[in-house]
Amino acid sequence: MKNIVILTGAGISAESGIATFRGPGGLWEGHRVEDVCTPGALARDPALVHRFYDLRRAALETVAPNAAHAALARLDREWAGGLLIVTQNVDDLHERAGARRMLHMHGALRSALCAACGERREWRDALPPGSACAGCGARALRPDIVFFGEIPYQMERIEAALAEADLFVSIGTSGAVYPAAGFVRMAQAYGAATLELNLERSEGSAWFDATRLGAAGVLVPAWVDEVLG
Numbered sequence: 176m177k178n179i180v181i182l183t184g185a186g187i188s189a190e191s192g193i194a195t196f197r198g199p200g201g202l203w204e205g206h207r208v209e210d211v212c213t214p215g216a217l218a219r220d221p222a223l224v225h226r227f228y229d230l231r232r233a234a235l236e237t238v239a240p241n242a243a244h245a246a247l248a249r250l251d252r253e254w255a256g257g258l259l260i261v262t263q264n265v266d267d268l269h270e271r272a273g274a275r276r277m278l279h280m281h282g283a284l285r286s287a288l289c290a291a292c293g294e295r296r297e298w299r300d301a302l303p304p305g306s307a308c309a310g311c312g313a314r315a316l317r318p319d320i321v322f323f324g325e326i327p328y329q330m331e332r333i334e335a336a337l338a339e340a341d342l343f344v345s346i347g348t349s350g351a352v353y354p355a356a357g358f359v360r361m362a363q364a365y366g367a368a369t370l371e372l373n374l375e376r377s378e379g380s381a382w383f384d385a386t387r388l389g390a391a392g393v394l395v396p397a398w399v400d401e402v403l404g
């Protein structure tokens with residue numbers, strides 16, 4: 176085995192105290208997706224959408240990476256083969272734990288995107304609608320989040336990594352949102368073995384060669400120990 180692709184979802188950050196999306200207490204229980212996570216919502220009520228992400232960005236100040244993030248960062252440091260960690264999460268806990276070979280396919284809370292020129296820059300504070308882009312000057316900065324109906328970032332790089340993968344591992348994701356939910360089948364079609372680590376069976380469980388059920392903070396360090404031998 177040489178090349179590993181890992182997909183992570185909200186479940187890997189749950190033990191850090193960040194709410195997942197689906198299920199009891201999930202973010203989508205208190206908010207309608209259409210109100211805060213679509214291009215239409217941003218056009219209709221930018222104040223509401225910006226505030227929703229301001230609150231979530233501010234909440235990052237009070238959380239820290241957990242044992243699962245730390246284990247993946249260790250894998251990144253010590254695995255001599257190919258590795259790509261693709262996260263659907265918009266928190267920055269993978270990089271704070273030290274992971275480098277990773278990308279955010281659904282955007283990042285600590286980033287602002289200029290809707291006019293496409294430039295993005297690090298953003299830590301509140302982002303009021305109408306904030307000016309330091310690059311082009313347009314008052315068009317928005318949260319750098321991939322809304323429903325928008326195309327996730329870096330799909331070409333992800334698909335290239337899946338095509339080369341010997342092992343695809345999915346961690347803490349419900350398998351409800353495409354295209355990420357389809358990565359397991361894509362990896363399989365290219366010949367990769369597939370493993371799922373999740374608290375409970377997911378919508379995609381049937382597709383994996385093996386599923387291990389439990390908390391990411393326990394399962395991920397154990398799996399990384401196995402891989403690094």
Ligand code: OAD
Nearest residue numbers: 184185186189195196197263347348349373374375390391
């Ligand atoms: P979900 O909330 O849909 O699913 C989280 C999964 O993590 C569930 O299957 C839980 O059982 C599992 N889980 C919870 N706690 C866990 C723990 N401690 N250890 C392991 N697993 C645990 O979140 P995602 O699948 O990430 O998109 O959601 C996918 C996308 O839908 C998100 O990126 C977001 C959302 O709408 C955007 O905002 C664009």
